[in-house]
Amino acid sequence: MERSASLVEQLEKMTDPRRGESVYPLVNILFMTICAVIAGADDYVAIAKFANTKKEWFAKFLDMSAGVPSHDRFNAILNAIDPEEFEPVLLAWITQLHKITGGQVIAIDGKTLRRSFDHATGKAAIHMVSAWATANHISLGQTVVDAKSNEITAIPKLLEMIDVSGGLVTIDAMGCQTEIAAKIVKEGADYCLAVKGNQPTLHEGIKAFFLDHIEDNFARIEVAEHHTNETGHGRIDERSYYLCEVPDDLPDAGRWKDLCAIGVSINNTQRRKGDEIAVRYYILNKLIDGESFAGAVRDHWGIENSCHWQLDVTFGEDQCRIRKGHGDENFSTLRRTALSLLKQEKTAKCGVKNKRLTAGWDDDYMEKVVFSR
Numbered sequence: 001m002e003r004s005a006s007l008v009e010q011l012e013k014m015t016d017p018r019r020g021e022s023v024y025p026l027v028n029i030l031f032m033t034i035c036a037v038i039a040g041a042d043d044y045v046a047i048a049k050f051a052n053t054k055k056e057w058f059a060k061f062l063d064m065s066a067g068v069p070s071h072d073r074f075n076a077i078l079n080a081i082d083p084e085e086f087e088p089v090l091l092a093w094i095t096q097l098h099k100i101t102g103g104q105v106i107a108i109d110g111k112t113l114r115r116s117f118d119h120a121t122g123k124a125a126i127h128m129v130s131a132w133a134t135a136n137h138i139s140l141g142q143t144v145v146d147a148k149s150n151e152i153t154a155i156p157k158l159l160e161m162i163d164v165s166g167g168l169v170t171i172d173a174m175g176c177q178t179e180i181a182a183k184i185v186k187e188g189a190d191y192c193l194a195v196k197g198n199q200p201t202l203h204e205g206i207k208a209f210f211l212d213h214i215e216d217n218f219a220r221i222e223v224a225e226h227h228t229n230e231t232g233h234g235r236i237d238e239r240s241y242y243l244c245e246v247p248d249d250l251p252d253a254g255r256w257k258d259l260c261a262i263g264v265s266i267n268n269t270q271r272r273k274g275d276e277i278a279v280r281y282y283i284l285n286k287l288i289d290g291e292s293f294a295g296a297v298r299d300h301w302g303i304e305n306s307c308h309w310q311l312d313v314t315f316g317e318d319q320c321r322i323r324k325g326h327g328d329e330n331f332s333t334l335r336r337t338a339l340s341l342l343k344q345e346k347t348a349k350c351g352v353k354n355k356r357l358t359a360g361w362d363d364d365y366m367e368k369v370v371f372s373r
Helices: 002-011 026-038 044-053 071-080 083-097 151-161 178-186 200-214 290-300 302-313 327-344 352-361 363-371
Strands: 105-112 127-133 138-145 168-171 190-195 224-232 235-245 261-271 274-284
Touching: 002 026, 002 083, 026 044, 026 071, 026 327, 026 352, 026 363, 044 071, 071 327, 083 138, 083 327, 105 151, 105 290, 105 302, 127 151, 127 327, 138 151, 138 327, 151 178, 168 290, 178 190, 190 200, 190 290, 200 235, 200 261, 200 274, 224 290, 235 290, 261 290, 274 290, 327 352, 327 363, 352 363
Parallel strands: 105 168, 168 190
Antiparallel strands: 105 127, 127 138, 190 274, 224 235, 235 261, 261 274
């Protein structure tokens, strides 16, 4: 019961948003909600129904003398809880159970919760910026992009919330900003940032450099490179990755904190309908080998495939219509927490969807997921 106690202790740190004496302890409501979301509950009615069917199991960990709240109580309390307090509490618990691998790729990317808009109140759909530990498959944290702002201002805020020290932070071109690069270095991490047209001088300089040296197969300079060839789904993917030290004459290089390497990835996809070539450029503050650079580029999309895609397909995030108060943000945190825990559970040889179903059916399996037993 030690790990179950640690979760209860973590949840007891939460500030109760209710005034006066409450019938249902806050820790009960939060613990029930976490387990219900893991088991497949996607709204407050489902949470209340799940909790009612599992009262005896919950009594192993909680004082259930007051019974189970109605779905309206779950709704009101999840709407009122401060998300900036709730998420760090859950994150601290997850990182206790699952140690983050040092030196791994930490992918940062944004995602809009499309059904979180509310015509009645004029509330816009919320856009979240998330950090995903690609080796551990753990959500490290997220923050809401302010309605009058964008990801450029949200990313530094996220970097202050989470521990990225010792990691390699990857961000797409939106986050390729001098202030963000400096912030990553300040937080004790390295960066690998995609470069596109929003940094035109730097982009054109890197593009010209690689076009020049690819012509003679890098005969005049040292290069770290890596190549892969994959076949499947009716196509052939040939990928090449090249990384070089920053040339002395690279335009705009002086603005970037500790910039020491530039890279390019070239993906040639062959299909029956024809070939497609995608070329992407990168800047790094650390000179790494070709295979590590290729891994960083590929791992960045782990946040799309392992996190965002799963949240939409398995958890129905894009279709979720929870939008009142802080409910949308808190439910987003709950989904990411559930996804992290389900991905960490390795005994069930099935996908996340079937792990959710199994957790709802099998109390022993739920304990494996929640307490990492």
